[in-house]
Amino acid sequence: MALPEARLRPSPELRTTAFYFTYYMGPGAAVMFLPIWLSEKGIGTEQIGLINAVPVFAILAFNLIIGRVADRAKDWRQVIVIGALIAGIVPIGLFFVNEFWGILLFWTLAALPGGAVTPVLDAATMRMTRRNGSDFGTIRAWGTVGYMLFNALTGFLVVWFGSAIFVPLFVGLALLRAAAALQLPAFRAPADQVTVASVRPVAGKLREVITKPWFILPLIGFSIIFGTHYILNAFASLLWKEQGISENIIGPLIALGALSEAGMMFLWRRFGGRVSARHLILASAIMSVLRWTAMAFSPPVWALVLLQLTHGITYALGYLGCVHFIANWTSEDIAAETQSLFTVSQQVMSVLALVSFGWLVGLYGAHAYLIASAAAVVGALCIWLSLRMMQPKEDVAVG
Known part of the structure; x- marks a missing residue:
């Protein structure tokens, strides 16, 4: 049959x-x-x-x-x-x-x-x-x-x-x-x-959601973090080459970051439901501060390997946290529009970072990463303020 x-x-x-x-x-x-x-x-x-x-x-x-x-x-x-x-x-x-x-x-x-x-x-x-x-x-x-x-x-x-x-x-x-x-x-x-996310939506209109500071601040905070990662994509290979690292080492170093990102996404389900989304975004911001600070001092290859392996925390953890945060606090009728707003915010921060960092690299070389670290501090403060304004939901993995 x-x-x-x-x-x-x-x-x-x-x-x-x-x-x-x-x-x-x-x-x-x-x-x-x-x-x-x-x-x-x-x-x-x-x-x-x-x-x-x-x-x-x-x-x-x-x-x-x-x-x-x-x-x-x-x-x-x-x-x-x-x-x-x-x-x-x-x-x-x-x-x-x-x-x-x-x-x-x-x-x-x-x-x-x-x-x-x-x-x-x-x-x-x-x-x-x-x-x-x-x-x-x-x-x-x-x-x-x-x-x-x-x-x-x-x-x-x-x-x-x-x-x-x-x-x-x-x-x-x-x-x-x-x-x-x-x-x-x-x-x-x-x-x-009925979906999980539609049980308690914040509002049915995007303008009502984005006027709530506790909701928009984490998205702005991670967008700043995301912008600092665009700096890595654009200038890391150039700075590493100036540091004396050969191309056959630079390629694998870049690949390690993507490998770490994929690994975090595969492992997400093991722990993502046990910690609130905003606490995970905050963790990504704090690790970004440490990562960019270390990068500013032209560390040796073995240290760069460890720093590239943190990419799963500095980027993937924060990205997944934001996607879950949006789903937790919005209803289906504005899901794509809210996610699009988050994407726009990331792109704006990326453009600002690329334009400014290109100038800073010319002046300070690898020490320009200290500016990226300072930007990550600002992102972390945005997320922390949101948590002070509105506590996460008490159920699973969320807020």
Whole structure:
């Protein structure tokens, strides 16, 4: 006798995990080789900076709009699938451009839909896992695994096939992500099913939520922490090279951070439900202060290994804490919009950090990390103030 179709189809969690696994593969390849590919096209460093920066500004402009549209749709899945399909088709234009303006146009249009739906995907997955009693962290961790996989694999592919492989690889990964989106499940709870997060929502309108200082302060605090991590991405390899560390050591050091991030996400369920979300965010802020302070004094490689392994605490722990915090205190009707606001806050802080830190590195070298440490102190104070204003909920893992 044939099994029912529902028994034959993979679970919603497995289908979402498959999508997350493909979601960051393209960015993983781009981080590895995009600057080199652009340089080979004769594009200068200032223009390379613009090609990386313009998509961030475009995503900033659209994040809240996309989040609002997603919350008003029948299901968040619709917006996620449309975004993935657009992000899969647009990069094909990269085959037909070779100069700055054409690449800037298609790279921005390719990055925009994926970046804009990321907070929608996080919010939708969080609500689904809360409803089903499954683990958001494990699902999200596979996104980091996909990212790491193509950080490493892209280098080998370029060695084997030459730099011409980059555009076909990136387009192929974008199309793979689009195909994976088509099998995503419905995320929103049925009308007659109450979710954990909707039992005690703060309010039904975003403006009412963000005017509560105890709610917005932790998100601002971690956004500052997130901005300091963008400093690491942009300048760590340069500073390490100036310190005399060779490229074959720098690569594994960068990979250690991503490995630590994935490990924290996989382990989240073992302890994430035992401590309040804001206390976990505060822990990430305190560890960030210590990490950046140590980085300011150009430590030896063995110390850098230990510092990179703290990435799971300084970034992943705080990120997961924020996603859970948002889900704990908001209702489903503003879930994606609130998550989008959080993403916008992170991006604004990242842009400010990149602009200011580039100038500080020129003046002070590695000692500029002390400014990042001071910024992390400010982030920690924001989170601490929130805890003073409103205590966490008394039930599981939360507030």
